[in-house]
Amino acid sequence: MNVIKCVLKLKNSFFMSNKNSLLLFLGIGILSIFIFCGIFAPFLTPYDPYELYIPYLSPCPAHLLGTNDIGQDIFTELLFSARISLCIGFFAAFISVFIGSFVGLISGYFRGLTDEVLMGMTDIMLIIPALPLMIILTASTRPGLWNIIIVIGLLWWTSTARVVRSRVMQLREMPFIEAAKLLGPSDFYIVFRHILPNTYQVIYPKFVLSVAGAMLTESALSFLGLGDPIHKSWGMMLNYAFSRGGFINNYWWWYLPPGLCISLVVLGFLLIGFGLEEKKEHFFEQII
């Protein structure tokens, strides 16, 4: 149902073709290019991302973006890394939005002591500096894709919880919820059947922004050398470019493209989030 609604909304905004939907489609355009590149990576490049060729080649027709210090083709790496970076972003955002919505729904609906405890927890999570905590968590476990996803997901839900909670607090005072209560269903039925569907309009933009945030965080963690060495992401490429001399020797084809890709994808997500948000001013509050 909600997918259909979303598609309808996209269609409407396309035909309205105002400036905002232009931004939305720009975002979707950027994103689909990268998703396409990620999915069809093996067909877009003749090379393997882990095979070694001549090292330190500058861009030439054979190697579009040159090669790195051990001779891996950077263009190929870039395509294959899109998979990992996007996957980490999506899964981590999914976990964080799931936890955040759950906490928001419960604390907004039940109020009272539950709310106090859950929001107190959220406050404490907000105070504890997230990146350093993620660093010690990922440094203490074995480096791996899922570790990073879980760590980011578990620590990134606070803002979603707050947004969903304030939406739920508005909803629970509305007449249709009171009417639903009169029928005598359990609280959980009301929360998940009647309140949850009405919070999607705040959850979707939040999800999109969470993907952007998760990708930025992942790139920071990978840059610090905490990424999964088996699955290269754009952050890992930047880490290698920095730690193995690509930056010091100014091999622009090595350190420029991965950062550009991260920025473009994050920008794409921001544009989509901006387009999906109905109250535009609200959007800027959320990315803070």
Place this chain on the structure above:
Amino acid sequence: MTRTSYLLYKSLRYVISFFVITTITFLIPRLMPGDPFISILGKEVYFHSPDVVRELKSTYGLDRPLPDQYFAFIFNLFHGNLGYSFHYSVPVADILLYKLMWTLVLLLPSVILGAVFGIILGGICGWKSGSKTDKCLTSGTLFIYSMPHYWLAMLMVIIFGYYLNLFPLGGITEGGYSGVEKIVDVLWHMCLPVGILTLFSTTFNFLIIRNSVIQFSHEDFVLCARAFGLSEWQILWRHVMRNAILPLITVIALDFGFMVSGALLVEIIFSWGGMGTLMYDAILVRDYPLLYGIFLLIGLCVIFANFIADILYMVLDPRIKPYSYNE
């Protein structure tokens, strides 16, 4: 709710956060699979002479029950004993305090400059929201937000340090200077990293101020001030901004943790000898006591910053709302 109870209520949160942070640093090394002594002593010694291991464990108190260990840990913490760094072979607290100073040297100017620029630009853009300046600056903010901090720092080094040769490529000082010359040299080295950190904190503060100026510009007192015949400029800076600045205080304190993280990454690019490079090295050699120490110290700084912000907020705004998130 009175002021004292408000402060107590807030302090309770900070005390709990403090214990959460210490408990995390206490539990993580003890929950992780494996034994740190394997990597310290090597597999040979660890598996063939269990007596040595047992003896070492009892000297470090690792054979005692967990609650005992926890109290010892807290006790040590309050005595400034954060453990011993494997890599540097010195107590963690000694290195941390020295390195913290250099990080703060970067951080404080950028937080202050960022607040000033954020207030000025956010005020102008929020007051005339929808204008060309507003659109340019707001979309510029989104561009900067979407770049990884460290990558932008790399670009800045390449552009301003390498191609234009305006600023040094990294480090704190060239060395060999003393007195005033040294301060000037450090300031010169600070320009680029502080500039980048200022850029990031400006973008955040800009959005906050812009939002709250937009909110307050529809209030009745603005209409009243207009009716008095005050100029737009006076209304904005005298009356609207006084209200709009308030949320910034809390957010700056909350963002302090975010700024520290940003500073850590930017420091690495500039090989600035603060907490960031320390952490980078600690990760490379997996120097866990040092890593946990860094986390503890940053956590404490952030809690402290939040506490100060609460007091400031209380002094500046007598109309405190204890459940600010309840709206």
